[in-house]
Amino acid sequence: MVKAKRFILAKQFDGFPKDSDIQLVEVELPEIKDGEFLCEAVYLSVDPYMRAFSFSLKEGDVMYGQQVAKVIQTKNADYPVGTYVITEVIGLGWRSHFVSSEGVVTKLDHPEEIPLSxxxxVLGMVGMTAYFGFVDICQPKEGETVVVNGAAGAVGSLVGQIAKIKGCRVVGFAGSDDKVKYLKSLGFDEAFNYKTIDLDETLKKAAPNGVDIYFDNVGGKFSSIVRNHVNKYGRISQCGFISQYNLKEPDMLPCFDSVMVFKEIKCQGFLAESFSDRYPEGKKFMAEWYLKGKLKLDEHITEGFENMKKAFFELFTGANTGKALVKV
Ligand SMILES: NC(=O)c1ccc[n+]([C@@H]2O[C@H](COP(=O)([O-])OP(=O)(O)OC[C@H]3O[C@@H](n4cnc5c(N)ncnc54)[C@H](OP(=O)(O)O)[C@@H]3O)[C@@H](O)[C@H]2O)c1
Incomplete structure (x- = not known):
């Protein structure tokens, strides 16, 4: 018998997630049957959608999330011990161990020369979000000015680097001076700590000819200012709105209608999953750029399954640079 640890939603979030909202529980897993295999978590992804989609969880449900796990017992010849598997994005969630029949589990097809995490x-959901959300939705052209916020995070840092690959001028915004230095090291043309600047004045100087593409991870007040700097025929990729996830009431913001119409701006929200039939294309480009050293994705690794909560809460205090992960 294997004892599995799980984190469940104990109480629906109300504002910023609290320690008591998520509870660690232990369950005994049944012996595996013919055709089944038992997996142990290796890396668990930590993502803002765990908060944004939490409304669809019931109290007592296991917290959403994706993980890479290893087969440790098997009665399935196609999944020998040692096989790496990956769960779905909103799938088995925060579990230390699980039996294959508990959810959708896929054999991991991952290039040996790229780290498993x-x-x-780069080759996961955040990589595909950056690739399709930027390349497909924004249709970047050489010389265009791109603004990206949440720029030192997983999606944002990849978007900025893809924009450079596409020959764009990139202006990034992140929440600390260290993150600003990091963005410069990634090749961003301009980078600013949004907590210490006047955004409107900064954009006048950093994007004097206006913004052609706005890749928005943050939403709210930040967006209401950037939108006024978007050029005629500009494109806005509405990827996320993390500034609003923990608010009890969303920000009430100035109306954007006239800017949209007179400047003929295209604004598209999206979910990466909608591009899943094209992931092989996205993965091909991302793997190629990664292996050629044209882009990188730093990792903010928290050690220990028990620290899932801490890693999750830190997304909202900006502790992470790059992709937030828990290593078991
Ligand atoms: N549409 C999709 O399919 C899709 C898929 C993946 C992710 N997303 C969205 O993309 C965005 C980035 O996700 P990610 O996984 O790459 O996370 P991430 O950027 O690696 O981590 C979150 C970052 O958001 C920033 N942040 C937190 N609270 C904020 C606030 N109130 N105002 C401004 N910034 C805040 C923090 O950085 P600072 O220090 O800079 O504040 C933090 O490090 C999120 O909005 C997420 O929901 C969408």
Whole structure:
């Protein structure tokens, strides 16, 4: 018998997630049957959607999340001990161990020369979000000015680097001076700590000819200012709105209608999953750029399954640079 640890939603979040909202429980897993295999978590992804989609969880449900796990017992010849598997993005969630029949589990197809953890990074959901959310939705052209916020995070840092690969001028915003230095090291043309600047004045100087593409991870007040700097025929990729996830009431913001119409701006929200039939294309480009050293994705690794909560809460205090992961 294997004892599995799980984190469940004990109480629906109300504002910023609290320690008591998520509870660690232990369950005894049944012996595996013919055709089944038992997996142990290796890396668990930590993502803002765990808060954004939490409304669809019931109290007592296991917290959403994706993980790379290893087969440790098997009665399935196709999944020998040692096989790496990956769960779905909103799948088995925060579990230390699980039996294959508990959810959708896929054999991991991952290039040997790329670290395993990047299966949930450059080649994972965040990589695909950056690739399709930027390349497909924004249709970047050489010389265009791109603004990206949440720029030192997983999606944002990849978007900025892809924009450079596409020959764009990139202006990034992140929440600390260290993150600003990091963005410069990644090749961002301009980078600013949004907590210490006047955004409107900064954009006048950093994007004097206006913004052609705005890749928005943050939403709220930040967006209401950037939108006024978007050029005619500009594109906005609405990827996330993390500034609003923990608010009890969303920000009430100035109306954007006239800017949209007169400047003929295209604004598209999206979910990466909608591009899943094209992931092989996205993975091909991301793997190629990664292996050629044209882009990188730093990892913010928290050690120990028990520290899932801490890693999750830290997303909202900006502790992470790059992809947040828990290593078991
Ligand atoms: N549409 C999709 O399919 C899809 C898929 C993946 C992710 N997303 C979205 O993309 C965004 C980035 O996700 P990620 O996984 O790459 O996370 P991430 O950027 O690695 O981590 C979150 C970062 O958000 C920033 N942040 C937190 N609270 C904030 C606030 N109130 N205002 C401004 N910034 C805040 C923090 O950085 P600072 O220090 O800079 O504040 C933090 O490090 C999120 O909005 C997420 O929901 C969307």
């Amino acid at each position: 990047q299966a949930m990074g």
